[in-house]
Amino acid sequence: MRRSPILMAVLLCFCGAALGQSNGKGTTAANNGEEGKPAYLNTDLALEQRVRDLTARMTLEEKVSQMQYDAPAIPRLGVPAYNWWSEALHGVARAGTATVFPQAIGLAATWDAELMHGVADVISTEARAKYNDAVQHGNRGQNFGLTFWSPNINIFRDPRWGRGQETYGEDPFLTGRMAVAFVTGMQGDNARYLKVVATAKHYAVHSGPEVLRHQFDVKVTQHDYEDTYTPAFRAAVVEGKADSIMCAYNAVRGDPACASPLLYGTLRNNWGFGGYAVSDCGAIQDIMFGHAYVAIFEQAVALAVKAGTDLTCGSEYTVLPEAVRDRLISVEDIDRAVERLFTARFRLGMFDPPAMVPWSKLTLADNDTAKNRQVALQAARESIVLLKNDRQTLPLKPNVRTIAVVGPSANSLDVLLGNYNGTPSRYVTILDGIRKRFAQAKILSAAGSTYTETEAGQKSAADLQVEAVGIARQADAVIAVVGITPELENEDADVNAPGFFGGDRVDLKMPEPQEELLQALAATGKPLIVVLTSGSALAVNWAQGHASAILEAWYPGEEGGTAVADVLAGGYSPSGRLPVTFYTSTAQLPAFTDYGMSKRTYRYFSGTPLYPFGFGLSYASFAYSGARVDQPQVDASQPVTISVEVQNTGGVAADEVVQCYVTHTGLAGAAIRSLVGFTRVHLERGEKKTVSLTLHERELSVVDEAGVRRIVPGPVGLWIGGGQPVAGVGQSPPPGDRVRLEITGAAILPE
Numbered sequence: 001m002r003r004s005p006i007l008m009a010v011l012l013c014f015c016g017a018a019l020g021q022s023n024g025k026g027t028t029a030a031n032n033g034e035e036g037k038p039a040y041l042n043t044d045l046a047l048e049q050r051v052r053d054l055t056a057r058m059t060l061e062e063k064v065s066q067m068q069y070d071a072p073a074i075p076r077l078g079v080p081a082y083n084w085w086s087e088a089l090h091g092v093a094r095a096g097t098a099t100v101f102p103q104a105i106g107l108a109a110t111w112d113a114e115l116m117h118g119v120a121d122v123i124s125t126e127a128r129a130k131y132n133d134a135v136q137h138g139n140r141g142q143n144f145g146l147t148f149w150s151p152n153i154n155i156f157r158d159p160r161w162g163r164g165q166e167t168y169g170e171d172p173f174l175t176g177r178m179a180v181a182f183v184t185g186m187q188g189d190n191a192r193y194l195k196v197v198a199t200a201k202h203y204a205v206h207s208g209p210e211v212l213r214h215q216f217d218v219k220v221t222q223h224d225y226e227d228t229y230t231p232a233f234r235a236a237v238v239e240g241k242a243d244s245i246m247c248a249y250n251a252v253r254g255d256p257a258c259a260s261p262l263l264y265g266t267l268r269n270n271w272g273f274g275g276y277a278v279s280d281c282g283a284i285q286d287i288m289f290g291h292a293y294v295a296i297f298e299q300a301v302a303l304a305v306k307a308g309t310d311l312t313c314g315s316e317y318t319v320l321p322e323a324v325r326d327r328l329i330s331v332e333d334i335d336r337a338v339e340r341l342f343t344a345r346f347r348l349g350m351f352d353p354p355a356m357v358p359w360s361k362l363t364l365a366d367n368d369t370a371k372n373r374q375v376a377l378q379a380a381r382e383s384i385v386l387l388k389n390d391r392q393t394l395p396l397k398p399n400v401r402t403i404a405v406v407g408p409s410a411n412s413l414d415v416l417l418g419n420y421n422g423t424p425s426r427y428v429t430i431l432d433g434i435r436k437r438f439a440q441a442k443i444l445s446a447a448g449s450t451y452t453e454t455e456a457g458q459k460s461a462a463d464l465q466v467e468a469v470g471i472a473r474q475a476d477a478v479i480a481v482v483g484i485t486p487e488l489e490n491e492d493a494d495v496n497a498p499g500f501f502g503g504d505r506v507d508l509k510m511p512e513p514q515e516e517l518l519q520a521l522a523a524t525g526k527p528l529i530v531v532l533t534s535g536s537a538l539a540v541n542w543a544q545g546h547a548s549a550i551l552e553a554w555y556p557g558e559e560g561g562t563a564v565a566d567v568l569a570g571g572y573s574p575s576g577r578l579p580v581t582f583y584t585s586t587a588q589l590p591a592f593t594d595y596g597m598s599k600r601t602y603r604y605f606s607g608t609p610l611y612p613f614g615f616g617l618s619y620a621s622f623a624y625s626g627a628r629v630d631q632p633q634v635d636a637s638q639p640v641t642i643s644v645e646v647q648n649t650g651g652v653a654a655d656e657v658v659q660c661y662v663t664h665t666g667l668a669g670a671a672i673r674s675l676v677g678f679t680r681v682h683l684e685r686g687e688k689k690t691v692s693l694t695l696h697e698r699e700l701s702v703v704d705e706a707g708v709r710r711i712v713p714g715p716v717g718l719w720i721g722g723g724q725p726v727a728g729v730g731q732s733p734p735p736g737d738r739v740r741l742e743i744t745g746a747a748i749l750p751e
Contacts, residue, residue, distance in 0.1 A: 041078075043352050050351070051342045054079075055335055063338045064320045067305075069278070069313045070142070081140040082345065084278065084311060088148040088186070088196075089166055089420035090119075090557065091376075092126050092367075095143040097425045099126060099372040099558065103418030103486075104152060105535050106383035106554035108168035108579035109616075111657045112680045113181040119379055120185025122372050124195045128359040129366040146348050147197040148186065149246055149278070150420070153179045153232045154206050156536075156580055157600050160592050161208035162489040162503035165418060165535020165555065169579025170601040170613060172228055173675045173699070176235030183240035190358055194243060194347045200236040201246035202280055204262060205229045209592055210492045211502035214282070214290035216593075217251040222707025223669055224597045226751060231698075234271055234751075243275035243344055247309055249283045249290070256287045259300070263308035270751045276340040279304065281313035298322055302329035310337035368425050373559060380563035382655070382680075385552040386574035386617040387540075387582075388730075393527050393548040395570025395619060396438070396477060403441050404475035405431050406448035406468040406521065407482040407514070407531075415533040418555035419486045426558070430481050430531060433561025437569050444471035448521075449513040451485060452497040461513055465520055472524045479568070480521055480547075482514040483533035486555060507586050508539035515542060522546050531564060537582040539610060544730055552576070573619040573654035575680070577723065582611035584729065602724060603671035611731070614659050614675070614723040620650030622683070627720050627737035636697065636711035636745035643692040644720045644737055648683035655682050658691045661724060662700065663717040669705045673724065676700070693720070700741075701749055711747040715740055 039045055040054035055063065057077055065072050066079075073081040087093035090101040101107065101119050110116070127146060134144035152166040153175050168175040179200060188195030205218045205225065220229065236242045245267060247258040255261065258279045267273045287293050287300035294300045301316050302323040323329045349357035386394070396403075409415045411431040417424075428436075435443050448468030450457050457464070472478045484505075488495055493503035499511055509515070519542065522528050527548045532538055535555055543550055551574070553564050566572040581602050583589060588607050590599055597604050602613035627644040634640045646656060660677035664670035677693035700716060701709050719725050721736015 041351060043356065047343065047346055051339050051346055054342055055338050058338070060321055060324065060331060060334070063334050064317055066338055066341060067311055067317045067320070067334070068315055069311060080350070082350070083140060083142045083145050084147045085142050085313060086127070086145045086148045087143065087420045088123050088127060088150045089152065090418065091123055091422040092130060093143070093420050093422050095130050096423060097368050098422030099368055099376050100417055100422050100424045100427070101376050101379050102383045102557040102560070103165050103535055103555035104167060105165045105169065105579060106556055107379060108174065108178055109385055109554060109576040110379060110382035111174070111577045111678055112382055113177045115379060115382060116178050116181040117185040118375060120182045122375050124186045124188065125359070125362060126367045126372070127196050129362040129364055132360060132362055133364050147199065147244065147344065149199045149201060151179055151182045151198065151200060152202070153200050153236060154202055155228055155232070157207050157228070157595070157597065158589060158592055159508055159537040159580065159583065160505040160586070162210055162493065162505065163208070163491050164580070165486065165489060166420065170581065171579065171603070171675050172231040174579060174678070175232040179232050179236040180240040183236050183242045187241065187243065193349050193357055194344070195359060197243045197344055197348065199244035199246050199278065200233055200242045202248035203245045203257065203267065204233050204248070205252050205595065206248035206250055206257070208504055209502070210504050212593070213249040213492070214286045217254060217291070218595045220252060220595050223703055223705055224595065226707045226709060227669070227671070227703035228597050230266065237267065237271045237273045243347070245273065245275065245277045247277055247279055247283060249280050249286055251291050256283070256291045256293055258283045258309045259287050259293065259303040259307045261307065266751060268308060276310040276337070276344055277308050278311040279309050279313050284309070284312050284314060284316040298326060298328055305329055305337055306333050310340045376557050377559035377562055380556040380559050381566060381572045383554055383556060383576045384563060384567050384574050385576035385578055386567070387550040387552055387611055387615070388544060388547065389549045389617055391548070393529060394568060396568055400438065400441050400476050402475045403434065403438060403443050404471045404478045405434055405443060405445045405481065406472065406478065407480045407517070408447055408449060408451050409483055409485070409533040410445060410481035412485070414485055414487065415483070415555055416557060416560045417486065418535060419490055424558035428559055428561035430553070430561045430564050433563070433565035434479065434568065436562070437565035437571070444475060446471055448480070449517040451488065451514065452499070452511045453513060454497045465517055468517060469520050469524060472521050472526055475526055477527045477529060478521050478524070479529045479531060480518055481531045481533065482510065482518065483538060484511070485533070486535065489535055504592070505536070508537060508583060509585070510538060510540055510543070518543055518547070529568070537580050539583060539585050541584055541610060541729070544610060552578070570619065570652070573652055574616065575618060575655035575657060577614050577616040577657045578611055579613070581605060581609045581613045582728070584610045603674055606672065609728050611728040612724050612726050615728060615731070616657070616723070618650070618654050618656070619652050620648050620654035620683070622656050622722055622735055623647045623649045624721050624735050624737045627739045629718070629739055629741055632740070633742045633744050636743065636747035639694050639696045640700070640741060641692050641694045642677070642718055642720055642739060643690055645688055646681060646683065646691050647688040648685055651685060653682070653684045655680050656722060658693070658720065659723055660693050660695070660718060660720045663719070664702045664712070665715070665717060667702050667712055670702045673719070697747065697749060700743065709749040709751065711743060711745065711749065713743050713746050715742055
């Protein structure tokens with residue numbers, strides 16, 4: 001039937017009025033589509049046009065409601081409620097059953113960016129499956145969305161920080177590579193849609209102390225800001241295309257992070273970030289109440305939004321309409337934030353037919369699968385670091401008859417899970433893994449001690465130790481599973497045990513009850529194998545001097561017990577490498593509140609560590625030879641490829657992690673050495689492979705004392721090997737080879 005143009009005009013006007021097409025300024029948004037469909041629902045239109053059309057239809061109060069993490073529905077526009085807060089640090093967290101991978105610090109210890117990408121891909125698949133099921137059942141609540149506040153890519157500058165376990169370690173390059181792998185694995189590679197949104201946090205200079213985080217002002221130099229604290233964020237944004245950033249609690253050089261000019265100056269103007277920024281929870285109110293930066297609350301929220309913090313993890317933005325009326329902020333500022341938020345929701349496919357969205361058919365059958373569990377097992381295996389192995393104590397011999405497994409971490413679920421974790425449908429503790437792997441042996445077990453002196457238990461410390469020593473005397477080998485827990489080192493935690501305060505650590509020592517347990521076990525004369533659980537470095541000086549072998553297992557995830565047992569039995573040769581320096585004590589460190597990088601991390605620490613960054617032993621041995629560059633002289637803008645022959649000279653097949661470090665001798669502002677490349681390579685017995693790494697201008701640059709990143713003409717020293725060319729306490733330097741490179745041109749690189 002033919003329609004009258006006049007009748008159609010009347011119908012369109014009626015539809016527009018019914019939809020309430022107000023933009024908060026008394027104007028009306030235009031329809032653009034067949035049958036009066038509003039433009040924002042027309043999938044043929046450009047994304048920007050759709051987003052602006054939807055925003056224009058909202059009242060000011062509706063816009064502001066969408067700028068809080070628990071955004072309510074707008075029924076008249078067909079906008080469903082959405083909760084922006086979901087976590088996925090090492091698996092979908094707090095949303096029921098999910099695959100639990102090793103804690104982030106353990107994932108970093110794999111030095112395997114390809115694996116990290118695969119882990120993130122599994123996490124995002126499980127996230128989509130949970131989201132689809134939640135929406136189907138009308139659940140729009142927290143932890144079931146598609147916007148994840150991970151990864152934490154702050155630099156773990158000091159081992160006392162309780163949240164360091166959430167990071168990828170102390171090195172900007174390693175953290176950057178892992179960040180890019182995680183972000184791209186989470187967000188996917190579809191040209192139109194994001195699989196999920198990854199949020200790199202906490203931008204940009206943040207690493208404790210936890211008890212001061214709401215009012216602490218970081219006095220960071222421009223050199224350290226550019227050289228250490230921001231490169232990983234730059235990689236996540238520029239290379240990984242992270243669609244979200246979370247700003248930190250603390251202030252940076254006097255400006256609260258969520259009201260800082262760095263949000264625009266560095267993040268948006270220099271790096272081209274086009275996504276949205278979210279505050280850490282309560283960080284907007286900290287602008288006034290923590291930092292005393294403004295006199296009235298409306299000022300705080302107005303400054304945050306104008307600085308570029310589009311979303312609050314809190315309810316602070318409810319006062320924005322008052323701030324508009326008081327002319328502290330414009331409607332245009334609010335529109336900009338709302339448009340960024342809805343751009344993300346449109347890119348997630350929330351306003352398109354499900355058939356158009358690639359992951360809309362995922363169900364809970366795609367969550368917690370056997371295949372996903374295998375990825376968790378692979379990650380756990382690759383994360384384990386062998387720190388000591390005297391006289392080839394490990395792997396344990398197949399004919400071992402009796403094994404004593406002692407220690408408070410041996411049968412603990414908590415030490416598998418870390419923090420910001422999901423709930424595994426099944427898990428394998430380290431004790432269970434040993435029992436299963438060594439089924440031919442008699443396994444004796446005892447707790448042996450509590451974690452700390454203040455921990456209450458049913459038995460006295462003396463009785464616990466006597467019990468452990470008793471079974472140790474009956475055993476052919478003793479495995480002590482000791483360390484710390486995610487509850488002792490954690491976020492702003494109410495912990496005041498010896499060695500711990502407020503979630504952070506006061507010292508690096510093994511807690512006293514466990515140190516005494518190790519000494520008592522060693523006194524039996526039986527081979528003592530120490531398995532450490534922790535999210536940070538432990539100063540295990542006594543164990544290094546007296547134990548037969550030491551493994552660092554981190555918080556290894558749901559298959560952690562299987563992985564540890566595989567390594568103990570020789571079914572897998574350990575290949576993890578330390579993403580942090582293990583110091584001998586806090587005496588080797590500056591004050592915790594000092595954010596200056598002098599004497600911190602391997603890049604600026606000139607002392608002798610217990611175990612250096614990049615360190616890790618293997619059941620195999622490796623030889624390096626013939627290191628060379630494809631061109632001995634390069635211009636400032638040219639990449640260079642360094643190659644080396646790596647041969648497995650040991651008796652078992654194993655992975656080697658090849659690492660490349662650069663040294664700029666005599667240049668002001670340059671680190672002692674810096675990691676610029678790495679790769680994991682598998683070698684069978686006797687096998688030799690050529691390994692090549694390509695270095696680009698940022699890898700060959702140095703940040704001068706003024707904070708300018710430069711390519712400087714002159715000689716550059718390159719080391720390629722199985723770690724840094726340094727030794728820790730009681731260790732030998734790893735094998736490797738050196739090569740010299742000459743840079744012939746100069747350049748200044750963008751921030």
